Amino acid sequence: MQFNQLGISKSLLRAIKQSGYTVPTSIQAQSIPAVLSGRDVMAAAQTGTGKTAGFTLPLLQLLNTNKKPSPSMPRALILTPTRELAAQVEESIRTYGINEPLSSTVVFGGVNIRPQIKSLKSGIDILVATPGRLLDLQREKAVYFSDIKILVLDEADRMLDMGFIHDVTRIIKMLPAKRQNLMFSATFSKEVRTLAKTICIKPLEIDANPRNSTVDTIEQSYYSVPQGDKTDLLIRLLKKNNEQVLVFSRTKHRADRISKALNKEKINAVAIHGNKSQNQRTSSLEGFKKYKHQVMVATDIAARGIDIDQLPIVINFDMPHVPEDYVHRIGRTGRAGSNGRAFSFVSDDEKKQLANIEHLIKQKIKLADNVEDQLFDENNETKSIPQKTLIEKTEPLKELQKRRRKFRNKKKPRLGIAKNPIETNHA
Incomplete structure (x- = not known):
C-alpha cells in the first residue's frame, strides 16, 4: 500500500x-x-x-x-x-x-x-x-x-x-x-x-x-556480568564500536556516574533524566540527534519521546523492574524496518527480571558468547574474545585503560549548546 x-x-x-x-x-x-x-x-x-x-x-x-x-x-x-x-x-x-x-x-x-x-x-x-x-x-x-x-x-x-x-x-x-x-x-x-x-x-x-511483542528486526542478547563489572564491560564494548548507543540506567544518579565514567575514557557521553533542567535535556537530546555525542545514558521516563532515526544499538545497563519497560526500551532501535541490536547486562540478582521479560515477550533472549558479541568493527565482523576475559579478569583491562589514558593528551573539544526548540510554529 x-x-x-x-x-x-x-x-x-x-x-x-x-x-x-x-x-x-x-x-x-x-x-x-x-x-x-x-x-x-x-x-x-x-x-x-x-x-x-x-x-x-x-x-x-x-x-x-x-x-x-x-x-x-x-x-x-x-x-x-x-x-x-x-x-x-x-x-x-x-x-x-x-x-x-x-x-x-x-x-x-x-x-x-x-x-x-x-x-x-x-x-x-x-x-x-x-x-x-x-x-x-x-x-x-x-x-x-x-x-x-x-x-x-x-x-x-x-x-x-x-x-x-x-x-x-x-x-x-x-x-x-x-x-x-x-x-x-x-x-x-x-x-x-x-x-x-x-x-x-x-x-x-x-x-x-x-501485544507485548518486540520487533523482529531487533537482535537481542544479554551478558551475565557482576554488578561491579558492568561499567568496565560497557567501556570495552563502546571502544570497539563507533555507532551511536542509547544506554538505559534504572536511576538518575547511576546515569550520571555512567556518563562520567565514559567521558573519562574519552567516550563522548551525556546523561538525560528528571533532575536535569529542561534546557539541559533539550541540549543533550539535540546534541545526540546531531551526532555530537556517541552515547546517551537515560532513565526510562526521560527517554520517552527520544526518536532517533537509524539508532543501531540499545544497551540495558540495568534490567527494568517492569517487563513492559524492556519492550519500550529496545523499541528505540530497529525502527521502520531497519536492523537494530539490544544488549542487556544481567547480574545474578537480575535473573528474575530477565525471566519475567522472556515470559512477557514469549521468547528466550540469547546469552552473548563474546565480549563484543557482534558489535561492529570496521568490517562488520564479530570479535572472538571470550566473555570471561572481562568478567573474571578485570585488573588487566584496568591496567590497559591506564596505559591508554597516558597516551591521550588531546583535550576533548568543547561542544556547542543547542538552543531550545522553537515553541511556536506557523506551518
Missing part, C-alpha cells in the same frame, strides 16, 4: 515525500483512514512503528478548513506524558504541516510560562501539551477549550504509569462533549481500556502489533 491510497491530500503527500518516506507502516495504513473518517480510534502500536505520523497526518488534513483560530482557543489538543515526547510530536506536526496554513505550539513544564501564554494568545490550531503545564495555563486563563474538535492521548499507557490519570480526567471534563477522540498506546492493558471507556465513543480498535 502507498500513502496516496490512504486519502491523504496532495500537500501532505508532498511533505511525506520531502521527509523521505514512501510506504506507510502498519499502524499508519490502518489509523490514517480511520481518523479521516471522523471515528474515535483506540490504537496500539509499539515504539518506533510510526504511530505519531499515524495521527498527525490525518489531524492536519481534518483541520485544514481555512478557519482562523481564535486567541487562546486551539482546535486540537494532543496530550503527552513527557516534555521530550511533546517536543517530538510538535516536530512531527512542523515537518508534515510545512505546506499547510496551520499553526501549532508546544507547552510543558520546566521552562518560563510567559512565552507559552504569548504563543497561545496569538491563536494556534494545534496545541501539544503535558497535563501539568496545561492545567497551569488553564488556571492562568491563558487557554480555553470550547473550540476543541479533536483530542489525542499519546502514549496513554505511560500517562497512567506516571500517575497523570487525575490530571487527564480534569482536562477531559473541560472539553466539549462533541469531539473526535484518538488514543494511542503501546498496549491495550486493562487500565488503558478502562480509561478509553471514559473518553471514546464506540472506538475503532487497531492493534498494529501483537
